[in-house]
Amino acid sequence: MAVSLQTLIDRSIRNMGSGIHPVVKETAIEVIKRSYKEGIYVQMTSGYRSFAEQNKLYAKGRTAPGEIVTNARAGQSNHNYGLAVDYVLLSSDGKTTIWTVNTNWKRVAQIAKALGFAWGGDWNSFKDYPHLEMTGGLSLSQLQAGKRPVLVSKVNNKTPAVPKSTKKQSSKKSSSSGGRAIVRTIQSTLNKRYKLNIKVDGYQGPETYKALLKGFQTELNKQFHAGLVVDGEWGPKTRAAVVNVRKGAKGSITWILQALLICKGYDVNGLDSIFGHGLEKAVRAFQKANGLAVDGVAGRVTWTRLFA
Structure with a gap:
């Protein structure tokens, strides 16, 4: 018995995540529907990835068990901005994945491209056959700088509104996702x-x-008389003035550490200027994802990687 279309859609929506761009999501579902009509069973395997999830994936085959599956660190993948999905073919019963890039696989890519996706199989330097993306003409550096594309769906020629949550999020939940609300709080506080x-x-x-x-x-000048030029540049003098920050610390430097990790997608368990268990866990996760010594202490090497 053939897997139902709705099952493929439901699985794909779950795999794409809540941070996926609405146009990308709608178009990916349309790819599934059109492929299904041709007897091709497609499922989206991934979509939005937080910075923390991207770093965890990057660690595979490097500092974590497994094979290397990506060359992109956090912020270096269009998945991190909700603008990309990956797909796979399934057997007719929906139970077996088919990774062979065959005629059906290329047909799905053709359907996707007709709907506005770019296909990783067309890339010259590195062929990423499962990958589909929509960037609206923006480069990765533009996305990293905060710009976002205005995408128009070829499914209905409209730009769906990004749904607003009706529930008030806690600071813990916001910090774990690097959500825009908590980042705005960080920016306002810095100003x-x-x-x-x-x-x-x-x-x-x-x-x-x-x-x-x-x-x-x-803060290094104020608290430790470091004599630094406050220029926002990570130079040798700033690096030399770094202090170790560990569990039990409180104050503005701890707040900056929390803010940095939040911006990189880590859950620090609140933006409260207190180095507690949640922040220590986030520091350890960041260190592990970046191939650093995992001790839970923000020392010179960890600060360098955070700011680099």
Whole structure:
């Protein structure tokens, strides 16, 4: 008995995640529907990935067991912006995955491209056959800087509105997803605390990271008389002035550490300036994902990787 279309759609929606762009989601579902009509059974295997999830994937075959599956760190994949999905073919009963890039696989890619997707199988340097993406013409550097595309669906020629949650999120939930609300809070606090004027838009781009580094330099000057130029540049003097921050610490430097990890997609269990168990766990996760010594202490090497 053939797997039902609805089963394929339901599985795919679950795999794409809540952070997927609505146009990408709608179009991916349409790919499944059109393929199904031709007797090709397609399922989306992934979609949106948080920065933490991307780093965990990057660690495979490097600092974690398994084979290397991606060359992209956090922020270096269009999946991190909800603009990409991966697909696989299934047997007619929906129980067996088929990874062979055969005629049916290429037919799915053809359907997807007709609906506005770019296919990784067309890339020159690295063929990524399961990969489909929509970037609206934006480069990765533009996405990293906080820009977002305006995508128009070829399914109905409309741009679906991004649904707004009716439930108030807790700071813990927001911090775990690197959500725009908590990032806006970070940006507003940086402006107020360090007399900056960065854009409060909820996107953790280079401007936000530079502001966090300026705050870090300011705190090193204030608390440890480091004598640094507050320029937002990670130079040898700033690196040499770094202090170790560990469980039990409190204050503005701990807040900056929490903010950095939140912007990179880690759950620090609240933005409260207190180095507790949640922050230690996030530091350890970041260290492991980046091939560093895992000790839960934010020392010179960890700060360097956070700001680099």
